[in-house]
Amino acid sequence: MRCEEIKNLLSDYLENDIDLKTKKLMDEHLAICANCAKELQVLKEIVSGLKEIPEVEPPPYFLEAIRARMQEPSALAKFLRRLFVPFYIKVPIQALTFIATVIIIMFLVQKGEIARYGQPEMPLSPQPATQETYPPQIASTEKIEEKSKLAESQVSEKAEFAFAKVHPREISSQFANVNLQDMSQAQSRAPYLQSKAAKETTFDEGIGEAAMRRKAETLSKDKNVNLTTEDFAKRQFTEKASVITERKITVKTKNLEQDVPKLNKVFLDLGITNIQTVNYADKVLFNFQIPTNKLELLLSRLKAWQLLSFPALERTPEAEAGLTSIPINLTLTTQEAP
Amino acid sequence: MGQIEDIGLVERCQQGISEAFDELVLEYQKKVFNVAYRLLNNYDDANDIAQEVFVRAYKNIGGFRKESSIFTWLYRITVNLSMNRLKVLNRERKRLDSLDDPVSTEEGEVKKEISANDPLPSDILVQKERNELIQKALTSLDDEFRTILVLRDIKSLSYEEIAQILKINVGTVKSRLHRGRMMLKDKLQGVLR
Numbered sequence: 001m002r003c004e005e006i007k008n009l010l011s012d013y014l015e016n017d018i019d020l021k022t023k024k025l026m027d028e029h030l031a032i033c034a035n036c037a038k039e040l041q042v043l044k045e046i047v048s049g050l051k052e053i054p055e056v057e058p059p060p061y062f063l064e065a066i067r068a069r070m071q072e073p074s075a076l077a078k079f080l081r082r083l084f085v086p087f088y089i090k091v092p093i094q095a096l097t098f099i100a101t102v103i104i105i106m107f108l109v110q111k112g113e114i115a116r117y118g119q120p121e122m123p124l125s126p127q128p129a130t131q132e133t134y135p136p137q138i139a140s141t142e143k144i145e146e147k148s149k150l151a152e153s154q155v156s157e158k159a160e161f162a163f164a165k166v167h168p169r170e171i172s173s174q175f176a177n178v179n180l181q182d183m184s185q186a187q188s189r190a191p192y193l194q195s196k197a198a199k200e201t202t203f204d205e206g207i208g209e210a211a212m213r214r215k216a217e218t219l220s221k222d223k224n225v226n227l228t229t230e231d232f233a234k235r236q237f238t239e240k241a242s243v244i245t246e247r248k249i250t251v252k253t254k255n256l257e258q259d260v261p262k263l264n265k266v267f268l269d270l271g272i273t274n275i276q277t278v279n280y281a282d283k284v285l286f287n288f289q290i291p292t293n294k295l296e297l298l299l300s301r302l303k304a305w306q307l308l309s310f311p312a313l314e315r316t317p318e319a320e321a322g323l324t325s326i327p328i329n330l331t332l333t334t335q336e337a338p
Numbered sequence: 339m340g341q342i343e344d345i346g347l348v349e350r351c352q353q354g355i356s357e358a359f360d361e362l363v364l365e366y367q368k369k370v371f372n373v374a375y376r377l378l379n380n381y382d383d384a385n386d387i388a389q390e391v392f393v394r395a396y397k398n399i400g401g402f403r404k405e406s407s408i409f410t411w412l413y414r415i416t417v418n419l420s421m422n423r424l425k426v427l428n429r430e431r432k433r434l435d436s437l438d439d440p441v442s443t444e445e446g447e448v449k450k451e452i453s454a455n456d457p458l459p460s461d462i463l464v465q466k467e468r469n470e471l472i473q474k475a476l477t478s479l480d481d482e483f484r485t486i487l488v489l490r491d492i493k494s495l496s497y498e499e500i501a502q503i504l505k506i507n508v509g510t511v512k513s514r515l516h517r518g519r520m521m522l523k524d525k526l527q528g529v530l531r
Contacts, residue, residue, distance in 0.1 A: 011516035043523050049472045050491035052465075058371040059385055063363050066392045 001029050006036045010043050068299065071307060247295070249330045250308035256334055259305070260284055263332060266301045270294055283333035289325045298328075308333075348408050351399045359399075363392050366409060369493070370416050376488040377420040378427075379477040387423055391415045406502050413489070414503045421481055475525040483518030490515055 006029050012018045013026055030037045059065075253259040263286070267275060270290070278285040290298060299310055347365070350358030370391050375384035394415050402411055476484055489495045489503065490511075497508045504511070 007520075008516070011519050012512070017512070039523070042527055043519060046472070046519065046522055046526055047491050049468060050476070050487060051494070053376070053469050053472065053492055055368065055372050056375050056381070056384075058367050058388060062367055062371075062385075062389070063360060065385075066363055066389050066396075069389055069393050070396055 001025050003029075003033060003036055006030070006033070007039060010036075010040055013040070014043060014047060064300065071310075247311040247326050247328050249299075249302065249310045249328060251302060251330065251332045252306040252308050252336070253332050253334055256282070256284065256332065259332060262304075263330075266298070270298055270301070272298075282335055283331055286328075286330040286332070288328055288330075290328050291325050292323065295326060295328075308336075348399070348402065348404065351396075352402070359396055362395070362408070366412055367392070369409065370412055373413060373416045373488060373493060374420050376473070376476070376492055377417070377481075377484060378423060379473060383423060383427070387416065387419045390419055394419070410499055410502050413495075413499075414505075417485055417489075417503060421485070424481055471526065471529055472522075475522055478525065479518060479521055483514055483521060486511060486514045487518045487522065491519075 006026060009018060009022065009026060013023070018026070030040060251259075251263070264275075267273075267286075267288070272288050272290055272294075274288060276285075276287040278287075295311070299307075302310070347358055347362055351362055367388065371384055371388040374387040374391070375381065378384050378387065391412060395412060402408070476487060479487070485504065486500065489500045490497075495503070497511045500511045501508045
């Protein structure tokens with residue numbers, strides 16, 4: 001046999017996967033050919049080396065991680081959430097939403113309201129200079145416009161819906177412009193609209209919240225009411241706060257009265273203090289800060305209940321930003337949908 | 339765990355008994371994790387893939403027909419998911435740094451090799467270094483050869499089991515195994531002896 005043939009059979013020879021006759025021929029060749037014998041030796045060493053590679057242990061809580069993953073929302077929902085969570089995507093999306101919202105409002109105001117009320121409103125007071133303060137966001141928007149297109153269309157839908165919610169109030173406040181006596185009423189209503197819109201968006205997955213806040217501003221702009229400095233300061237504060245994503249957990253309960261003390265016990269056990277509680281007929285909201293490393297523990301304690309929504313544990317933006325605690329917005333609800 | 343026990347376990351999983359699924363995870367987590375780890379050569383990626391394997395298994399176990407054993411089925415999901423991940427990683431890596439890209443030195447460009455020219459005589463190679471070198475060389479192989487070597491030489495599966503997992507015939511398993519081993523030998527020859 002020639003060396004080339006031998007080399008082609010070395011692997012089978014190691015596996016003992018050759019007939020006796022071939023094996024005998026190979027043995028004869030290997031006995032006299034140092035080169036082929038060395039090839040076989042190296043191959044043997046490699047194969048035994050592969051077999052000797054030690055096994056690694058999966059991390060602790062591997063099973064728990066799988067269970068948590070199985071409860072996660074669908075891949076699409078996960079994808080969409082990922083799309084919205086990183087700030088470098090979220091902020092431009094919000095900026096885009098703002099632009100889209102302005103366009104929609106302008107369109108609706110022109111098409112809908114002019115038709116309904118006959119003529120556009122006349123300005124009563126000059127615009128404050130502080131109202132347009134978003135040029136950096138708009139600039140960055142252009143750069144990642146491509147990336148954000150898909151998300152934009154979805155956010156726009158949401159914005160439209162939110163607009164519909166705020167819209168009736170706006171229409172009612174229109175009458176304030178009819179006579180000057182009611183003008184003060186419109187003035188007091190505009191900040192209310194703004195804060196109302198901000199409140200509503202809090203429960204709206206955080207998507208487009210800045211946009212909706214801005215919508216309220218636009219509404220007050222439409223009403224030609226000056227924002228007070230206090231309002232403006234408040235707005236700036238909310239914008240800063242929105243930089244840290246609130247984590248939403250929705251817990252389903254059958255018995256609200258019974259489960260609120262149970263939840264409080266969980267908070268107590270985890271050493272969570274400073275909890276802001278808001279009671280509603282069918283739900284209770286808890287707002288608090290939790291150390292990032294305790295989030296997993298909290299979720300495991302909440303397993304006693306049905307979780308309608310909860311944050312992904314891995315690679316939270318908070319952890320990436322090096323923050324030690326996460327603001328949590330926990331809803332205990334008797335309703336089915338989160 | 340034997341074949342008979344496996345079947346009972348699979349049936350209980352298919353009936354939606356969550357304890358049975360936990361049992362399945364605990365039984366196979368190490369095997370699945372290690373296959374993923376050897377294919378991906380990264381602990382975090384392996385963890386992610388291994389978790390995904392069981393999530394997929396949980397979702398699809400209803401459609402599992404007992405034509406193959408459960409571990410062959412789990413290994414198939416592991417290999418497929420790992421290969422998909424590798425494609426993504428390779429695309430990323432290609433952009434950043436290719437293993438075969440020439441390295442610029444003062445004497446011009448030289449081709450990168452896996453430590454083949456390093457002055458490391460085999461007698462001073464401690465076991466850990468040796469394992470690392472083998473894993474590194476293994477990682478540098480094409481996916482199809484690496485998979486075969488992991489399943490055969492590391493996990494000691496039979497030709498038939500590998501053929502089932504990869505949905506190829508036994509002849510292809512043998513020829514890929516031979517070629518994979520020879521490639522690995524070429525990469526490691528200067529290092530191991």
